[in-house]
Amino acid sequence: MSSFKPLVFSGVQPTGNLHLGNYLGALRNFVALQASHDCIYCVVDMHSLTATLVHDDLVDQTRSITAAFLASGIDPKKHIVFNQSRVPQHAELAWIFNCVARIGWMNRMTQFKDKAGKDRENASLGLLAYPSLMAADILVYRATHVPVGDDQKQHLELTRDIAQKFNNDFSARIAELGYGTEMKVGEEVVNGFFPLTEPLIEGPATRVMSLRDGTKKMSKSDPSDLARINLTDDADAIARKIKKAKTDPEPLPSELQGLENRPEAQNLVGIYAALAECSREDVIAEFGGQQFSVFKPALAELAVEKLSPIAAEMRRIQADPAYIDGILRDGGERAGALAEETMKKVHEIVGLLTN
Structure with a gap:
């Protein structure tokens, strides 16, 4: 055929x-x-x-x-x-x-x-x-x-x-x-x-949610710039937005099922998994039981590592x-x-x- x-x-x-x-x-x-x-x-x-x-x-x-x-x-x-x-x-x-x-x-x-x-x-x-x-x-x-x-x-x-x-x-x-x-x-x-x-x-992470509301999709049109990480953001902006990302008071769960009904936690774990090119289970295995005060800096470091080179290259290309x-x-x-x-x-x- x-x-x-x-x-x-x-x-x-x-x-x-x-x-x-x-x-x-x-x-x-x-x-x-x-x-x-x-x-x-x-x-x-x-x-x-x-x-x-x-x-x-x-x-x-x-x-x-x-x-x-x-x-x-x-x-x-x-x-x-x-x-x-x-x-x-x-x-x-x-x-x-x-x-x-x-x-x-x-x-x-x-x-x-x-x-x-x-x-x-x-x-x-x-x-x-x-x-x-x-x-x-x-x-x-x-x-x-x-x-x-x-x-x-x-x-x-x-x-x-x-x-x-x-x-x-x-x-x-x-x-x-x-x-x-x-x-x-x-x-x-x-x-x-x-x-x-x-x-x-x-x-x-085919569907990344807002950093300010885990029930809404991350959007270019959101009035709050803190709701998204722009590809043009520099390292300081990326780290600041992840630090300010909405979370709940509980530590990360030790099993994936523990993310249910925790949309902000689920979103951040999904973002980490996508950036690290691993599964959500792998993220939970590494950070389960940890507070967000530990997880967020690790996520910020990873995001800066992956995204900063793209932002720098975008600025170079847009200059021409x-x-x-x-x-x-x-x-x-x-x-x-x-x-x-x-x-x-x-x-x-x-x-x-x-x-």
């Missing part, structure tokens, strides 16, 4: 400073995946328009995210790094997917409900439809895998739904043109143009915006060639006369 060539795609919005959660939940996995897959990593600047249309610093934010990619260890020569707006095929395929997807699918998206809140009628159409653009980001390259956090799994499921409906709606045309690739859907082998992209969720722009320009040209290859076939499948 022929199959799609393994290819990883992922994107990061250029809104606010990247933080520890972005690094542990995304960037570090991006770097690791380079050893086993061809990878395309994108700064999704068009997505940043969905919640806030007017940005004073979108160009700088785009360069900052690119600098974080590079400082973390992503290789822009062996793989592709670019910003989304350089490749217009993303928006073109998104329109076709808007016509494939159903309004009911979009209305069920949890993130739309959260971001639109009670004033749904005043939300932008882009906020409602952006999962179609996300699907287009992935499928314009016919990517087979996407590293995602737990909060993005629903969007990837929608991407699979869109791909499957497109494949079903145009099955006869895909077969006639010979553009199908065999793949398994459940127990059935089918022939489709777009793959049913699989999620990659890895690591002991022409270098960053050159990386994005080269990546955009390479990504655009791949996207155009897909779109030429999509035009034929759908019946758009463009040649």
Whole structure:
């Protein structure tokens, strides 16, 4: 059975400073995946328009995210790094997917409900439809895998739904043109143009929580800077934020089950495990029974060791915006060639006369 060539795609919005959660939940996995897959990593600047249309610093934010990619260890020569707006095929395929997807699918998206809140009628159409653009980001390259956090799994499921409906709606045309690739859907082998992209969720801390509230996800938009460790923080800032991180009065438990109903303790143990690349059980074995006055300095030392070199490299790269722009320009040209290859076939499948 022929199959799609393994290819990883992922994107990061250029809104606010990247933080520890972005690094542990995304960037570090991006770097690791380079050893086993061809990878395309994108700064999704068009997505940043969905919640806030007017940005004073979108160009700088785009360069900052690119600098974080590079400082973390992503290789822009062996793989592709670019910003989304350089490749217009993303928006073109998104329109076709808007016509494939159903309004009911979009209305069920949890993130739309959260971001639109009670004033749904005043939300932008882009906020409602952006999962179609996300699907287009992935499928314009016919990517087979996407590293995602737990909060993005629903969007990837929608991407699979869109791909499957497109494949079903145009099955006869895909077969006639010979553009199908065999793949398994459940127990059935089918022939489709777009793959049913699989999620990659890895690591002991894929969901890093706020340092001020262990029940909330660490966020770029949190009003308190003490709630997160930014990738640009220096050693003193990292140590200060961990020292001030909210905890409870009990010592760390001697068994993992003892972390239940202790969200702040659970979060800090998870962060230590992820940074040390060990299990939570290993952390408990080393620090069980110890007070946070012992554990926090050890965590701060580890975080500074792992994150300070990235912050320093980010500052070095950001001092040369022409270098960053050159990386994005080269990546955009390479990504655009791949996207155009897909779109030429999509035009034929759908019946758009463009040649």
